Amino acid sequence: MPEPAPTRIASTSASAPPVALTVNGVPLTVAPGTTVAAAVCIAGAHARTSVSGEPRGPLCGMGICFECRVTVDGTPHRRGCQVLCAPGMDVRTS
């Protein structure tokens, strides 16, 4: 059985340290609890390029629309809104 995930409640703890990651190779520090989709926006990047070449950003924010797909630590097509930033994470947009 998988390790049960800890239940997170409401606001993130003020004492938790900020999270350092990179977006397209550029270092970025975000508050704990920040989603990868938000981090990409903070970094000023668009999440993906559509099949006809348009820049796209998040739409639904809840894992349904797949517009915020990015490559996380080498895995493509991760939904940025459903993944929390973690220390050392390498996020790439296309």
Place this chain on the structure above:
Amino acid sequence: MSEVWDVVVAGAGIVGAACAAECAGLGLRTAVVEAAEIGGGATAAGMGHIVVMDDSPAQMALTHYSQTLWHALSPHLGPAVEYESCGTLWVAVDDQEMDEVRRKHRVYASAGITTEILDSHSLAEAEPHLRQPLAGALLVPSDGVLYPPCAAACLMEQAQHNGARLYAPRRVVFARAGTARLDDGTELHAAHIVLAGGADTVQLLPELPIRGRKGHLVITDRYPGMVRHQLVELGYLKSAHSVTTDSVAFNVQPRRTGQILIGSSRQYGAEDSAVDHEILAAMIDRTRWYLPDAGSLSAIRVWTGFRAATPDKLPLIGPWPGDETLILATGHEGLGITTSLATARLVADHLLGRKPKISIEPYLPERFSRSLAHA
């Protein structure tokens, strides 16, 4: 309502659409009847390969002939058809399968088809994501893939451009002696009625020796460049092959979109179109054995379909012995996309009394007439 045509084609899958395009292009007054979407049945469920197969001389003749017709047509296919001349790699696991690679190489050469034998190293270079080491492969560069529903639509448009009329959504409920009756009561009269309804053709001719063979496919998100050729295993030498057991084989395709299409499975007597998790799992296991990185790809959809299978694995093309106004164009099993154009050409040759480029003999429905007589 009652109308007179030269040809009525029942079914606008890839085979029916090809027949309609061929007939209309020759100036025959052509009507097409389709119960649902153009290319929405087995056509939509299939992989869409344009391959030469050498199971039997007759299969080789038909697939080869049809592939040359596809090559001639390919410049006229729109971008939506996604025609990709990616070639096929028949992948060999060991020396025994390499013997089969060499045998295949000779057979293709004798048919005038250039193929190339890849050793273990060149195979790894050609397809870096394949399991390593493998013994080698046979590369058939002339093979390709396309997106079948749009190929059928393209052929149907061509037919309509040449005057064919489409009745849809309409179903042929009765076809005999030059009359096709539709589900709305319309009667279409024609010298010939081409039955191109795939496995559903048995609804019009219950005595046909055709059974649906269920297959599963999986399509992934876009991973451009990960797979470069259609990949097919040669592993059958070691398998306890039987026409009655369910089976899976490693067969993946790169699509022009960058998506990867993963097959394949065959089930006999399965009538439920629901996904069968046991056979799906077996298919995936097999895929991952050959292509270990496939496991981490994102799968978007899984679907099933039914191939129109005949007992001798050859299609039924030509007049129905019991009623020569009925022309069969069905029973293509897993090769309907490839062989659709040759089928249409053979049908048209028959209608016009022309000498076909390859013999129609092996595909004539009358080969089953003895068993049919008892049916």
Place this chain on the structure above:
Amino acid sequence: MSAHFDLVVVGAGPAGIAAAIAAARAGRSVALVDDNPAPGGQIWRHGAHLPAAARKWLVELQASSVVPFYGWRVIDHPAARLIRAESGADCTDLQYDRLILATGARERFLPFPGWTLPNVLGAGGLDAMVRGGLPIAGKRVVVAGTGPLLFAVAGHLAARGAKILAICEQAQLGHLASFARCLLSDPAKLFQGAGYMLAARGARLHTGCWPVAAAGTTQLESVTLCQGSRKWTVACDYLACGFHLAPNTELAQLLGCRTAYGFVVTDDLQRTSVTDVFCAGEPTGIGGVELALIEGQIAGLAAAGKLRDAQSLVPRRQRKLGFVAALRESCTLNPSLRNLADEDTIVCRCEDVRHAALRGRASWRDAKLHTRCGMGPCQGRICGVATEFLFAWHADSVRPPVLPAMVSSLASPGPTRNQPASLSAETAISAHSKETP
């Protein structure tokens, strides 16, 4: 990996939380599965500004014996009394005696020129992004679409320092009247609504008003709004636009639960047409948090075998049903919204299928097969809802995976078999490549 629970609850929004807690209290082993990294669903998404009631439920959940599977998305129902879920590169099978579906709802989006520009989001979409760390203070935001969510979002964003330039509700004022009456009959809701309005003070409410175009070079720069014959353009940083909600019924459909008018059909005790499968909250009818909490409790108690306790809550549920009808009426879309998209407007965002390619298609399946509409990773969740309104198409049947899943998750969970099936003697499934690929 696999694990067995008396009860598996899918969806950790209000309905799922209430169901899980009720069943756990009744002594059942309960797993609570949610795609999101934390419980709360969309309405109680983590972050500040949660109502006290929400905090109470979340605290209670944490104190309960409910086993959380947050960040796990359910992808398949491979066998009876079994669902398969995925998290990152992990896959697990959860076996259950009873299953409660509390899969919530998603926003309905309607295509209009420019809606694919970055920084045009759903109303709930922008709200979720802000709760996920997107800075909004000082940003100029237009909130548009329909439904009470607009006010909730405007209120929350304003509280976070956003400058709400306008709230555009497509319904005419008259259409909102019955909804307002309903709010009056329910003081808690009225208070909530007033609170949102207060927080969003300074924001101008326009009724019978909607965006007709969003513009910008690489991201949103301005929105053109229309109200009757009047049109005007507003420079802004974000457009938060959603046209009420559509229920998430895909998993219910995969399980074979009967639906009617797009919603999962249940009896008084939230039982679906499939034995031992229950459904609560928005998938049974869009009714908001309070109804979801009651339905969740009913489902949790009923699934735990506490039928009398469950039955005792049914009258409370009945009293809330008027709200569902009022909400549906007030959110009825103006038919003019069908004309928002022009021929170049992308309708299917995954595959970039434009409106012109879809006009004249006979059905959803016809469009899918010949234009690729709905063939992308959202599996038609966004464009399917839009085309239902635009063209009156109905999506076809649901097949696994119910969300995109790793290819490996379609095989049996566990270590990869080292040999192709045909090379091992014990399997009945053999290789067939002899015939055709």
